[in-house]
Amino acid sequence: MMPRALFRVLALLPVLAAVREVPAPRGEQPVSRGFATTADVTMRLYVPSGRLTVEAWDRDSVHLEGRLGANASLFGGGARTHIKLGIEARSNSDSTLPQANVRVRVPRRARLWIKMIDGNLEVSGLREELEAYTVRGEIVVRDVSGNTSVESIDAPVSVSDASGQLRVRGSRGPVQLRAVRATMSISTVSGSVTVQNSAAEGRVETIGGRIEVDGVAAGGTLELQSHNGVLDIRVPGTRIPLLELSSRSGTVSGKTLRGSAANGHIIARSFKGNVIARVSDAAR
């Protein structure tokens, strides 16, 4: 007869083996989670490193899927109206930023706050509110309206097909805006700012970065300012806006262009950067 104690120990062996064979939190892990929300859910997303793609959809729910890095785990919580999801390090003593490669689908009218540190962020389709932040990597925003705010230190920022209120705060990374029909507030330190195919108004400032614009919203006012960055203004020959150009110690060209306030108003001033205004080749 097998002693009962020996039987107990033998019965424990598979348990011990299972404990050792639990997938170690070192490898990449798939993740797929869904949450019922309201259509205008307020949401916060935090992915320190990796790639985050956010897409709007016409559903009242949030779905997150992708893969978590070896040192990452998913955290979050909330209710139907407020959700917070994020990636955090498994160990606070591990200095490597936790990584993830995830796609998050959110209601189109969601109010979204996103933070990354070093990664690629792509957002599209939102209609209400977006606030995005990263230190390094890249931010790409497409097809948004409402209030959009993007902040970066080193990451290039690209915004296209945007309307409403657009705010970008950059530093070194270049800022590219295409097909923007918004009231803008854009600033960088040394990063360049390019505004193309846009009918925008508002203010663009850099310290040392080059600013390129190709027009202004009809009837709107666009102010450009730099410390020593070049201000390069290209306007359509058929709709030249009113231009006010000045540079205290740089050169100014294009003062002879005569425009109309009905086509908009561009005020460009620099402390020591050159200011250039010209008719764009495409509309000559």
Added chain:
Amino acid sequence: MTDFDSDSADLRAQWDAATQSGSLRPTAEEEAAMRRQVLAAIAAVKPDAAAAPERQLSLEQTNTRQRHHLSRQRWAFAASLAAAAVLVVSVVLRDTPGDAPRDSSGHSVAAVSSGSPVASDSTPVPAPDDAVRAALEAAGSAPMRTALQLASREASPEFAALDAAADELDAALARDPDDAELRAFRAALDARRDELAQRIRSVTE
């Protein structure tokens, strides 16, 4: 003295009398009867065991079995304790930081990011201003310190550019302190500096 205590005293007296007279020790007849009862019980469960002479149990043998059973229980308890200890040690070893990275299949693990992982290094981090320095000191976790160091490092050249521009504007303002446009340029510079510092602090928010 309560009734309960009185009853206990009576029982103790009966017990003492019985043990002194040896009445609690089984007589030869009682022992034979008990042996028959044990054999009958074994026969009810395992008839062949009761029939086999070599397996017939005396009262002493039964007591020995009982002692062995108690011994096995103690051994089982000790084994269970040992197993639990092994369980705890294995879990601790698994979760201890610094354990060699591995996945369940033993293969190397591909990074999910297209970028290289960011880890702190020994490069001295320039502290652009007091707010950033304070944020660095307040960072609680290693990943947060890495993030702050990255933000501070990336922003450092920008702060230098802002400082250089500020020097130029201050020199111009020293020559013409009432120039409103110069003051506007200077104010814009301060605004950019504040925004940049805020973006670094935002790492921890």
